[in-house]
Amino acid sequence: MKMTDTNILTLKNISKSFFDVTVLEDINLDIRCGEVLCLIGENGAGKSTLCKIIAGIYSRDTGEMLYQGQPYSPTTVKEAQEAGIGFIHQELMLVPKLTVMENIFLGAEKTLSFGRMNWSEMREKTQHIIDELELDIKPDDLIADLSIAQQQMVEIAKAVFSEYKIIIFDEPTSSISRKNTEVLFKIIHQLKTKNVAMIYISHRLEEFKYIADRVTVLRDGRITGTMRYEETSPEDIVRLMVGRKVDFSRYRRDTVFTQEKLRVENIQSKHISPISFQVNKGEILGFAGLVGAGRTEVLRAVYGADEATGKIYIDQKEISIHSPEDAVKHKIGFITEDRKSQGLVLGMSIRENITLPILKRFWNGWQLDKKKEREVVEANRSKLHIVSKDQEQQTKTLSGGNQQKVILARWLESGVDILFFDEPTRGIDIGAKSEIYDLMRQFTENGGTIVMVSSDLPELITISDRVIVMRNGEKVKEIANRDDITEENLMHAMIGI
Template identity: 40%
Template sequence: MIPVLSLAGIDKSFPGVKALDAAQINIYPGQVMALMGENGAGKSTMMKVMTGIYQPDAGQLTLNGKPVSFAGPRQSQAAGISIIHQELNLIDELSIAENIFLGREPRKFAGLIDWKQMFADADALLARLNVQRNSREKMGSLPLGEQQMVEIAKALSFDSNIIVMDEPTDALTDRETDSLFAVIRELRRQNVGVVYISHRLQEIFEICDRVTVMRDGKFIAESAIEDLDEAKLIEQMVGRKLSDLYPRIEHQHGQVSLAVHQLCGNGVSDISFNLHEGEILGFNGLMGAGRSELMRVLFGDAKRQSGQVSLYGQSIDCCHPSQGIAAGIAYISEDRKGDGLVLGMSVKQNMSISSLAALSKNGIIDAKDELAQANYFKDAFNVKTPSLEQPIGKLSGGNQQKAAIAKGLMAKPKVLILDEPTRGVDVGAKKEIYQLINQFKQEGMSIILISSDMPEVMGMSDRILVMSNGRINGEFDARDVTQKQLLAAAIGNH
């Protein structure tokens, strides 16, 4: 089959790093090409070259058999290429329709915006994605998963021949993911070429036709999906065999560290549970079940209405995140861009920002200690950055996530709350994160792991609590629970 678009021999360098080294990819009409690789492998850089955001230092782009070059995204869009970025690019104060057609609004006489046509077109796109929303609603009123679906609707509105999807399901529910896959299958029937980037291997084998693997900015292999299995694909991505992806360790639990009794507030009610030293307590449930809302109450980022919380027998009532940190609770948000990081600050500053009190004497930061600890976590988490002084916003999404987790651990918490800690993180980095979680577990830290990934929460937790409609709807021993049991509890049938 002849590719509709090929990138061959692509080089791209930035100060201190060669991001692409003779990289290549082929996109075929009517097929879904997975682009796989660890964080820092060069996937996002490759897509930015494809769409004209970056200009290659060397190499050739060929579209429909003819050499092309794009001076910017407008030119690539005009040539029929659209990209759905991992990080959302939406404006909260505008309507859904205005976000979809921003800068391309349909016009009528005298150049006025045809609002009726725009809202009708936007509603049709939402219906195509099975999103039950009116396109006149403000973007800021939508939860993260539905905002992601709007970003997908925007890409579909271009009627492109090639669509790039960068981690499109990260914030989606299972129902939304099924709707997206139905759209992808329809695009395939319409002879559209799709590039699909995801760290969720089960999605790759479900929806993709071929796989291109990159490592350290280089092309490794292109294969038909039927010629691969999960183990072989992981080996190509990381350059080594990767066994025991979820390395749960058995560890004797200590005393109760965190006790929660009949807690209500922020959309959750009547929550009671205990957490022990050296225990990983998993929280599972569907999106909107109240898992993150509960953790924000515990951390002091949302108001508690009633109930009691105690840490090592001492009652605590955190009304602000600073009080949560001071009490010994660290919360790593699922939304690293919105809540977890300050994108304009350096990697080092982001890692240490929650630990400045511990790093200071008489109000002066011990710069040597700050640098030493930041270096430790950079190496331990394999954060790929040219320098600790690099603005964290310039790192890949996965490396940003690892730095966000390091920020929580640097505060030396008694209770570590990890909210979707491996979202957007590749399989190699996931195992590094799991091993570090186990290390802190062995040292007696109490860990809460929130994850929508059932194999992850089953593979890493000791106990699992399932939430539904703001309440705990089931408790399970992670060693013998099944996915069917977790799902039943999540939908309220337990």
């Protein structure tokens, strides 16, 4: 019998509901030793919920699990970890005020006699892991001082160090560079030789050809298919995911834009060299570059989030922006890459998140007009197709795509003319991507302007009218001809070929 035919974990008729909404229904699945099972589906399909049940974060409502042939019902994350199951979260689970070394060994510290910490052994092992993963960090670096991409790699390093029998990867490449992705895939192949079973959640179908043994597709909480990757195709997978054909070619357009909306001259901060660009009314300008190239820093400098010098013009009139508050006054919105910590108040409802910056609109002189507020929110919930039980549902319980729509609804209601969009569809499935692209197009067709940062090259090609390429904090190329916006041209400029 081949190792990849040996089941280490078996799920039988697993079901789960939240707020009377069924999230998983009758899930039957085998996880095999030495195999990468890629799990894919639209946001809200139940992928993360299923994995959280395996990892002891959620309890199942019905069904059973067998781990190494024995009944398995973890009630805590620690219990699952002690059994040999690790979970690399899309939402980082690190302690910001601790070092890289302290995070990697948290809960598994090496000690000497009388309980003293064996710092030298932990530092040496941490350095070995850093070298193996080819990371540009040090054991004593504070997590808070690292970029999101570096933090994600520390999360991965932690799981590799722990020597789990099963590792669950939840969108591990959504915020890391191509180089780090290649290193991760190399580590995954090494783990396969050690007979480690892996569940890999991703929306990036192009990654599957490098690592997938089997693919399981979820739709609306049910498995619609499990097949060997070599026996399927991306088209088949998408069809099982969404139940329809998804065609992004319709987003390409040949419109000529002539009315300048925003012009930036020699904007400079401690992160970026002087850069100038302009974007027209109705246009989508994309920014490409590797992680750390300075793309987000350009947006932050213009938005007033970082201290910067330079000139900014809106409708050919010079303006002053020294803070995000100034930017909002000039009708500029910013949808950040990290929607969970910087874009939303997760403990608040959909209604509260959408109307938070416009509450004065509902003030009738002595109290809030709740009826009017609810009508505005309901109109957005309908228009943006925000899938939820009702508008009082907490945003932390929504899928990534629906959370992104809540933030977008907030800015649309606030009446912005210019939207800065950092990683618009990071961690969002193909079906939700299509809806986000539709909303972006509607915004520009109604006279809005978008400046977008994306690490997803197909996304830049699909939705951008022009693309500026950044490298090492500098603007290195601008591609204005849509036919020249190709993966090859973008990548050549990004890496300096």
